[in-house]
Amino acid sequence: DARVTQTPRHKVTEMGQEVTMRCQPILGHNTVFWYRQTMMQGLELLAYFRNRAPLDDSGMPKDRFSAEMPDATLATLKIQPSEPRDSAVYFCASGAGGGEDEKLFFGSGTQLSVL
Amino acid sequence: AQKITQTQPGMFVQEKEAVTLDCTYDTSDPSYGLFWYKQPSSGEMIFLIYQGSYDQQNATEGRYSLNFQKARKSANLVISASQLGDSAMYFCAIISNFGNEKLTFGTGTRLTIIP
Numbered sequence: 001d002a003r004v005t006q007t008p009r010h011k012v013t014e015m016g017q018e019v020t021m022r023c024q025p026i027l028g029h030n031t032v033f034w035y036r037q038t039m040m041q042g043l044e045l046l047a048y049f050r051n052r053a054p055l056d057d058s059g060m061p062k063d064r065f066s067a068e069m070p071d072a073t074l075a076t077l078k079i080q081p082s083e084p085r086d087s088a089v090y091f092c093a094s095g096a097g098g099g100e101d102e103k104l105f106f107g108s109g110t111q112l113s114v115l
Numbered sequence: 116a117q118k119i120t121q122t123q124p125g126m127f128v129q130e131k132e133a134v135t136l137d138c139t140y141d142t143s144d145p146s147y148g149l150f151w152y153k154q155p156s157s158g159e160m161i162f163l164i165y166q167g168s169y170d171q172q173n174a175t176e177g178r179y180s181l182n183f184q185k186a187r188k189s190a191n192l193v194i195s196a197s198q199l200g201d202s203a204m205y206f207c208a209i210i211s212n213f214g215n216e217k218l219t220f221g222t223g224t225r226l227t228i229i230p
Contacts, residue, residue, distance in 0.1 A: 042222045045218070102218070106161075
């Protein structure tokens, strides 16, 4: 049963610390998306990759956030330094790059709390 | 730019009744796809159903069907014979196919099924 795997599932950290979230997309999928979900803003797209190349990260605060795909099986989202307003659920999703019928499969999310 | 509007923040429905969740969209792209995702209290995002903009027939997946009215730019989700396990947040989303395959979500509708 193929699925998107995200780690950690939960993360509690102090303001100023670095946070790294990891995502293993479904094998064979060539698009990877990072979304952030909060009560106030709903689901926001932070960044997305196709064939490991970043295509759009306009939704991401560049001064503290960075997203990379070091290889096809791993995507990372880093926050440095973290701030309390970064507290949210961060979802990774992957797709087969089929254009308008691109079904995205989501991971279980990382619940981040920055104190 | 593309946008999804879900005007029902919450709905309460009696078990076994049918329920319609509203979704309207806005896009300037002639080719696009519409999706519905379910997010139960556990937090994961579950793909439910997809409708392509050029599909002639409304999509169906088991108890889920999508009432697609292209001229009205609406893509309502219909759940027949609702069950207690249908209680969740439901998100409508759109993706367009001009090399910018970002899935944009609405704010969601919280559905509660009453026994």
